[in-house]
Amino acid sequence: MTSTVERPASRTRTGRRQPPKSGPRRPPRALGRHMLLGSIALLWLVPLLWAVYTSLRSYEDTASNGYFSLPRSFGLDNFTDAWTQSGMPHFFWNSILITVPAVLCTLLFSAAVAFFVSRFDFRFNLALLMLFTAGNLLPAQVLITPLYRLYLLIPLPWWMSDSMLLYDSAWGIIAIHVAYQCGFCTFVLSNYMQTIPKEITEAAQVDGAPVWRQFFQIILPLCRPAFAALATLESIWIYNDFFWPRVLIDTGDKRPITSALANLQGAYFTNPNLIAAGALMTAIPTLLVYFALQRQFISGLTIGSSKG
Template identity: 65%
Template sequence: MSAVATGEETAARAHARAVRRGRRGNGRIHAFLIVVSVVWLFPVLYSLYTSLRPYSDTAEHGYVSIARSFSLENYKNAWTQADLPHYYVNSAIVTIPAIVITLILASFVAFGISRYSWKLNLPLLMLFTAGNLLPQQVIITPLYRLFLEIPLPAFMSSSETLYDSFWGIIAIHVAFQLGFCVFVMSNYMKTIPIELTEAAMVDGASVWRQYWQIIMPLCRPPLAALATLEFTWIYNDFFWALVLMQSGDKRPITSALAGLQGQFFTNNNLIAAASLVAALPTLIVYFALQRQFIGGLTLGSTKG
């Protein structure tokens, strides 16, 4: 009996030590996450703090000081001076079609790669994936010259070529985002049992019906996750609109922020307010698709 009791006491002590180690480990993880969250949120919170301060307050006391007053005047001025509604429309014209076209084309390629076996299956996936490894800045000059040479019909754009047109910006976003979407979609479709499409083939379903009525309804989580990511990346882009678009009134909302900077004077309070207003659509999209976004990132992670 004493040996049994000693063994039970030893096991109990070992279990207690394991619990204490687990608690210390969880405590360190939580502390790390709190620190990272604070560091990540600090610029946003400081921008919010600055945007609510009148310029006269920061001019007198400095930006690193306690605010004497708060107001929404900077948001009102940013909305009118930067003409944010107009640039919201420009961003929507570029972002929404680019996302839709990218996801449709990516689902086509992913369906062919994941559901059928053929000689160019793996090379095709590698080709699309390798496109993500090419730095965008490397091809500025050839793309600029190419866009100047490709004509556009008059009914598609007031500009005569892809340069300085919404279609050109949409095309470049689709080209660069397609590889990542194909990679994610193909990996997810591979987790869907092949027996579903085989059964559909036995029942006489066409390839299009297999794609549209069987596979695509099961791909809603990854589509929602990709739509959220793509919206954030394309909406926040300023580089390609600056390089491939000449008319300032056609550029997306990110260029409106640059228009608030003067040559000899910059109101950082006004820019902080405009930046937060410009970021609202990305926050709305993320919170609206948050559940699907998280589900799209985790579904299939435990499957063999």
């Protein structure tokens, strides 16, 4: 039977006992680092807090007293006015019709290419991966003129209706997002699939599983953290996109919610408080997506950060 030996308390020169010292204190360097990071986080939140503060004030209050003044009253009138005046329910639905198919198609196509690149060895393996990744190096502004002309001049088969045109339709926006985002998703998924042991697919081949079954029933379930991280990022990027709908959609009723915020801006008068309220309501779906996939999103981003 072992016995624990307690460390006796130290004595001072006068003979008095001192209590044992507590655990190590946090060094001043770590404390300063935490204060710096907290200040940076608060600095990033200043625009959001200012938008909330502005949206809760009336335009008459800010026009008479200025934006850098104490408010006389708070209210939700700007939110109700922005919801009704801009027709947000209709444009929210347009954003969903663009974002959901674009994210699903991007992840499916990227996963197929990443599976082919990471699990099969062939001559142009690295070149194919670099080709998909190189598409993200081009800025979107460079592609305005060729894509605009392509969307206008592309012929339609006799069995397709005018609603399936790429220009001035949701199909064109979905196609450009899928083509533009596949490179980044392929790069991330290929690196993630390389961490999966090849013995798993080799065992499936021994059992007689075809390639499509290895892809859908073995590899895709194992890539769930990476899919959650990419789905969060792609949903935010595609939903918040303002550039492509503004260029490729001519009809105002077909535009997503980000482009529809321009309806709150008048020809001779603009209410900044109303626009701030509309912008905050527009950001709610992206926050819901992030909080729903927060745990998988963090695990997908930190995968491979530690060894052993």
